[in-house]
Structure formats: C-alpha cells, structure tokens
Amino acid sequence: MNLLAWLTTTDHKRIGILYLTTSLFYLLVAGALALGIRTQLARPENTVVDAHTYAQMFTLHGTAMIFLVIAPFALGLANFLIPLQIGAAEMAFPRLNATSYWLFLFGGLVVFGGAASAEGAAATGWTAYAPLSEIAVSTGIGQDLWIVGVFLVSVATILTAINLITTTFVYRAPGMTMWRLPIFTWEMVATSLLIFMAFPALAADLLLLFVDRRFGGHAFDPNGGGSAVLWQHLFWFFGHPEVYVMILPYFGVISEIIPVFSRKPIFGYTGLVLSAFAIAGLSMGVWAHHMFTTGAVNNPFFSFVSFLIAVPTGVKFFNWIGTMWRGSITFPTPMLFSVGFLLNFLFGGVTGVMVASPPIDYHAQDSYFVVAHFHYTLGGGSLFAIFAALFFWWPKMFGSLLDERLGKLCFWLLFVGFNVTFLPMHLAGIDGMPRRVVTYADMGALPLLNLIATLGSYVMAAGVVVFVVNVVLTMRRRIPAGNDPWGANSLEWWTSSPPHEHGFTSLPPIRSERPVFDARHPEVAVRR
Amino acid sequence: MLAADWRLFALVGLAVALLVWALILFAALRWRRRDGDPLPPQFRRHDALEITWTVLPLVLVCGLFVYTYRAEATVESLDATPDLAVAVNGFRWGWSFAYTGGPVITGDANAPPQLVLPVDKLTRITLTSADVNHAFWVPDFLFKRDAIPGQATQFDLRPTKLGTYLGHCAEFCGLDHARMNFSVRVVAPDEYARWLRAQRIGARP
Numbered sequence A: 001m002n003l004l005a006w007l008t009t010t011d012h013k014r015i016g017i018l019y020l021t022t023s024l025f026y027l028l029v030a031g032a033l034a035l036g037i038r039t040q041l042a043r044p045e046n047t048v049v050d051a052h053t054y055a056q057m058f059t060l061h062g063t064a065m066i067f068l069v070i071a072p073f074a075l076g077l078a079n080f081l082i083p084l085q086i087g088a089a090e091m092a093f094p095r096l097n098a099t100s101y102w103l104f105l106f107g108g109l110v111v112f113g114g115a116a117s118a119e120g121a122a123a124t125g126w127t128a129y130a131p132l133s134e135i136a137v138s139t140g141i142g143q144d145l146w147i148v149g150v151f152l153v154s155v156a157t158i159l160t161a162i163n164l165i166t167t168t169f170v171y172r173a174p175g176m177t178m179w180r181l182p183i184f185t186w187e188m189v190a191t192s193l194l195i196f197m198a199f200p201a202l203a204a205d206l207l208l209l210f211v212d213r214r215f216g217g218h219a220f221d222p223n224g225g226g227s228a229v230l231w232q233h234l235f236w237f238f239g240h241p242e243v244y245v246m247i248l249p250y251f252g253v254i255s256e257i258i259p260v261f262s263r264k265p266i267f268g269y270t271g272l273v274l275s276a277f278a279i280a281g282l283s284m285g286v287w288a289h290h291m292f293t294t295g296a297v298n299n300p301f302f303s304f305v306s307f308l309i310a311v312p313t314g315v316k317f318f319n320w321i322g323t324m325w326r327g328s329i330t331f332p333t334p335m336l337f338s339v340g341f342l343l344n345f346l347f348g349g350v351t352g353v354m355v356a357s358p359p360i361d362y363h364a365q366d367s368y369f370v371v372a373h374f375h376y377t378l379g380g381g382s383l384f385a386i387f388a389a390l391f392f393w394w395p396k397m398f399g400s401l402l403d404e405r406l407g408k409l410c411f412w413l414l415f416v417g418f419n420v421t422f423l424p425m426h427l428a429g430i431d432g433m434p435r436r437v438v439t440y441a442d443m444g445a446l447p448l449l450n451l452i453a454t455l456g457s458y459v460m461a462a463g464v465v466v467f468v469v470n471v472v473l474t475m476r477r478r479i480p481a482g483n484d485p486w487g488a489n490s491l492e493w494w495t496s497s498p499p500h501e502h503g504f505t506s507l508p509p510i511r512s513e514r515p516v517f518d519a520r521h522p523e524v525a526v527r528r
Numbered sequence B: 001m002l003a004a005d006w007r008l009f010a011l012v013g014l015a016v017a018l019l020v021w022a023l024i025l026f027a028a029l030r031w032r033r034r035d036g037d038p039l040p041p042q043f044r045r046h047d048a049l050e051i052t053w054t055v056l057p058l059v060l061v062c063g064l065f066v067y068t069y070r071a072e073a074t075v076e077s078l079d080a081t082p083d084l085a086v087a088v089n090g091f092r093w094g095w096s097f098a099y100t101g102g103p104v105i106t107g108d109a110n111a112p113p114q115l116v117l118p119v120d121k122l123t124r125i126t127l128t129s130a131d132v133n134h135a136f137w138v139p140d141f142l143f144k145r146d147a148i149p150g151q152a153t154q155f156d157l158r159p160t161k162l163g164t165y166l167g168h169c170a171e172f173c174g175l176d177h178a179r180m181n182f183s184v185r186v187v188a189p190d191e192y193a194r195w196l197r198a199q200r201i202g203a204r205p
Helices: A005-007 A011-042 A051-085 A094-116 A141-170 A183-214 A228-245 A248-262 A270-282 A299-324 A332-357 A357-364 A370-397 A404-430 A447-478 A514-522 B002-030 B045-075 B189-203
Strands: B086-089 B092-101 B104-108 B114-118 B123-131 B133-137 B143-147 B153-157 B163-169 B181-188
Touching: A011 A051, A011 A094, A051 A094, A051 A141, A051 A183, A051 A228, A051 A248, A051 A370, A051 A447, A094 A141, A094 A270, A141 A183, A183 A228, A183 A248, A183 A270, A183 B086, A228 A248, A228 A270, A228 A370, A248 A270, A248 A299, A248 A332, A270 A299, A299 A332, A299 A357, A299 B002, A299 B045, A332 A357, A332 A370, A332 A404, A332 B002, A357 A370, A357 A404, A357 B002, A357 B045, A357 B143, A370 A404, A404 A447, B002 B045, B086 B114, B086 B133, B086 B143, B104 B114, B114 B189, B123 B133, B123 B143, B143 B153, B181 B189
Parallel strands: B086 B123, B114 B181
Antiparallel strands: B086 B092, B092 B104, B123 B153, B133 B143, B133 B163, B163 B181
C-alpha cells in the first residue's frame, strides 16, 4: 500500500475509507472518555478525576461523537457508496472531496489540541452555551481551538453535502431514475439538504462567539446589549436538524440491510422516501424544543411540530416491519445490529415524544432522563447502524468478510451493555440527577443506578474490543468475500470487492431499485 | 397536574413501544428462513395499510398535543394576586432568594441556601442570573426554569406538602456546577410567620 497515494488521493472509495477510519479512531477516543466519565460516576463523591478534567472529558466526548463520529461516518459511507449505488465512476468534485476530508481530520485534531494548552481543552459542553463560553468566564485558548476546529468540520460537512447532492442528481447511470435510487442514497439527499440549511447557522454562531472572545464583540453578552438566548437560537437552529443529519443516513443503512436478509424488496419505497423529506422539513421547525425551560420561546408551536415528527418516523418503522413480514429471514451480524437498532431506537423515539411535551420537559430537561433519551437514539440507534454498516459493507471495501462468530459476540455484548448502561439513566433523571455533574449525592437509588450504568459501559467496551480483535484477525486470515457475499440488491454488489478503480467494468440493466437482485432472479425481476 | 402528565405519556409511550416491539420481534422470528425455503412473495406496497399507519399516529399525537397544551397552560398561568414574591438570582455557584419586603437569603456551594415557603400559599418567583445560564430545579416539584442573565422570567409555586426538598442547578455553569444546590423547606403558615420574624431580628445590627 502506497502511503503517498493515500495522502494525495481523490478517489471517492479511498476518501470514503479515510473518512470511515478517521471517524472510528475518534470513536475509540470518545468511547475511552465515556468510560472515564462512567468510572468517575460509579460511586457518589468519587474522586477519580477533578471537576475541571471532568468538564473537559464530557465536552470532548460530546463534541467528538457528534461532529467527528456519527455525522462523518455517514459522510464517509456515502462517499464510498453513493457513486457505486448510482453506477457512477467518481464523485462530481473529487478534489473538493479530498478537501472535505482533510478539513474534517484537522478540525478534529484542533479541537483535541486544546488539551495540550495550559488551561486545557474546552470545558463548556458540546453546546458551548454563551455566556459560559465567553472570554470573561472561559479564559483558556482551549475554547478558541474548539470554535476553530468545529468551524473547520462544519465547512467540510457543507462541502461534502454539495458533492453528494451534485453527484446524485447529475452522475446517475442510464436507467437509474430518481425513483430507482437505493433508499440509502435518498436518505443522503435529504441529509445533504438539511446540512445546507443547518450548518451555516452553526458557522455564523461560532464566528460571532469568536468575535466576542477575541475582537471585543457583544453578540451574546447581555451587559453589552447582546443576548444570551441568541446563542441558543442559532445553536439549536443548527443543532436539531443535526440530530437528523445523524439519523437519516442510518435509516438508509437499515433500509438497505433489512430487505437483503429478508429476501424481499423494501416495503413502501415511496413512503420511505417521502417520510425522509417530511422528517427533514419538520426538523427545521423544532429547534426551540431544546429551549422549553428558557421561558423565551413559543412552547406550544415547537411542541406540536416535535410531536408531528413521530408520524413520518412511525411510517419508517412500519415499512421496515412490512419488509420483514412474510420474508425468509436470516440473521448474520449486519441483520442482528439492524434489529437491535429497531428495538433501541424505538424506545428513544417514545421518550422523545415524552420530552416534546413541555410540562414533562420541565422536569426531564437537562436531567439524566434526557441523557438516556438521546443515547437511545444516537447510541442504540446510529451507533448500532454504524456497526451494521461496517459488517455489511466491510467485504465490499476490503474483499474480506469479518468473522461471524466474533461479530455475533460483539453484537450481544453491545446490545446487553448498551441497555444496562442507559436504561437506569431514565430513572436517575426522574429521581433528580442533573446531567454534566462530576458527582452526586449519596441519596436514594442514585448510587445503585449509577453503578449499574457503569458496569454496563464496561460490557460495551468489551464489545468494542471484540470488534477490534475481529478486524485484526480477519486482516491476518482473510475470509474471501467475492462480489456479493450476502445476495444483495444494489449496484455496489455488481462490481468486484474491493471495487475496480473506476467503479465498474460493466453494469446490469437497471429496472428497479435492486438491479443486482433482478439480474440474479430474472424469473421475478421487474420488467419495465 | 405534572405528575398526571408524566403518567399519561409514560403509559401511552409504553403501550406503543410494546406493540411495535412485539411486531418487530414477531416478524423477525416468525419468518426465519428454513433450509430449502423458496423465494418469499415479493410484494412491495399496500396503500390502504400505509395510509392507515400514517393517519392513526397523526390522530394520536394531535390528541397528546391537545392534552399537553392544556397542561402547560395550567402550569404556566400566573395568578393575579400571589401571596408572596421572591426574586431568585443564580450566580457561580450559589443562589440568593430575596423576599419582597423581607429578608434576602444567600448561600453558595459550601453553604447551600434554603428557600422557606408557606404551604398551600402561592409564591411568585422572578428568576434571573448574575453571570452565566443556570437553571432552578426542584425535582420533587417536577419543574425547572432557566436562569438567564439579562432576562427575568416568572412562575408560580404552590407547594402542597410539608417537608424539605433538595434543589439543583440544572444548566452546566462551570467548575462547581454539581455543588450548586439549595433546598426548599415548606412549612405551616404560622411557622412561616415565626421564621420571617426571626429573620428580621437576625438582620438588626
């Protein structure tokens, strides 16, 4: 493997793999930070780390998981997959694509670089609420590095969205009409539109904060005519669509995997596509449900729109169940993770409807109930889909399958560990445990609930170790994959594994959203 | 009101979750592949079913919204004639409680302050912050409100049970956030009057 070739590559497959590898590296770092957090919280009045270190740890954990793991993993996957799924040879703007990757890599390093400064890394949470993040309170350069790093990542994200959407609209192979796009590609189109609308608000918010901190601005300083609530408006105008930037791609992943292992076409294709755009549209109008307790927003409006999002999300669930219905279902590791995704995410959705009700949110907001809620969507949801995607597309990327027995062990450790970690947090929140606390009182059930959660997090860590062992072992003793080890549907399974440098040497006729299936089963293929 | 809201949403939520979990597991386990199974039926859509599972949840969430809208209006309504008023100010890392025409109680993380309230009386709280965002949260009241510098928000409390309740800052505000606690002691009206008198005597030079 030629290192220089990888450093200078503009090949979408290589950039995709660089993106995925980098986000998995950040995942390991963020996971280690989470273990530190859980270790500190294992006992009340614990002193494993001090309050300042703890604040840096949860800030970096949140920042990394959101900006450097869950969203970029999806972008990396899209980089690798979308040109293949639509039968294109390359992304529309290959050099822009490389630019995105390097901005993302160095943006993340800049954020973490703050840890080397005298006052440490940013310590204001991934939400960096002003005025806490203003220079008068957070004097360290770590906060500035956080701003610059996240800004670089947000530019990278916008550029990738431009690339993905142009590629999908312009570079489709003959026969690949929009209504034959695989669902993953559709979900990335909706995701890219969300990125266009949301990330500029984040970039503006970050620039304003930087001007406040270093050039004497007062945007978020109430003593200088600014507004502390303005930060929250701009931040959540980005931050809530971002939640869907972190879940729509994984809805796509699940929608690719379930039909393959049910040996049926995806059920309700049109409904799945329309629901993606319904979610994207509605998600632009819910940002202030993060601000119900400020007393500064129209709670009923934001509550109603938040409730509405449950409807298109429900449509997706019923479509996935409909896909499995009367199928012929097998359970290799990608399918296990997909069903795990369904079970976990459903619970996060239900608690999401609860906290969309302001009178409930008045108690739940900023408590461990909300911590549990969003970990069920992004951990039990997105992260499980990340593993599903890794096991599913690994043979396509590297020509070698991951070991199934270790894969299943990895799934069960993560599934049990995840639920043991996060289920008790709902109760801790209802009992009155605020989030982002370095310690808590030795009162009632809190010590027991926290100890259970900490033990669960160690089980999850064991699951990740099993995954790493799996990767190392199968790199040494390869399990040859062939073009299509799963009997799959979309075009990427037509080409060789790993794919030919220019994607394809030939293409099958494209008559539906699953041309590879049609070629394999001409007796039931769509003929149009 | 708030407890009833929690119960309703938790019950509806669990019912929906159990139903959908059952559907997922049933579908996944009932139609496991057995050796020699032929290709299953390749159906793709069912318009009536799809419309049904769009409309039914829509009706359900609209119903939940109507309920929540009413509950919120009750929780947020401000009484025209509160029995007493307290200005609450959050700061890094403590609280001050200024009773209108009465004492000012201040305490920090090392000596958390106590807010004394008469039972069954209506207290108007006016909340703000001196520096960064904080949040005033008494878990037993199932209620919190953000304390934001540069803006004051108001809400009414009418505690109905005697006792002492722990309160926290719920919005991360820096180093000692976890220790920025306070307590609320709900007392009988005559005890409240005695407490007020004692505060006045204590305040004299």
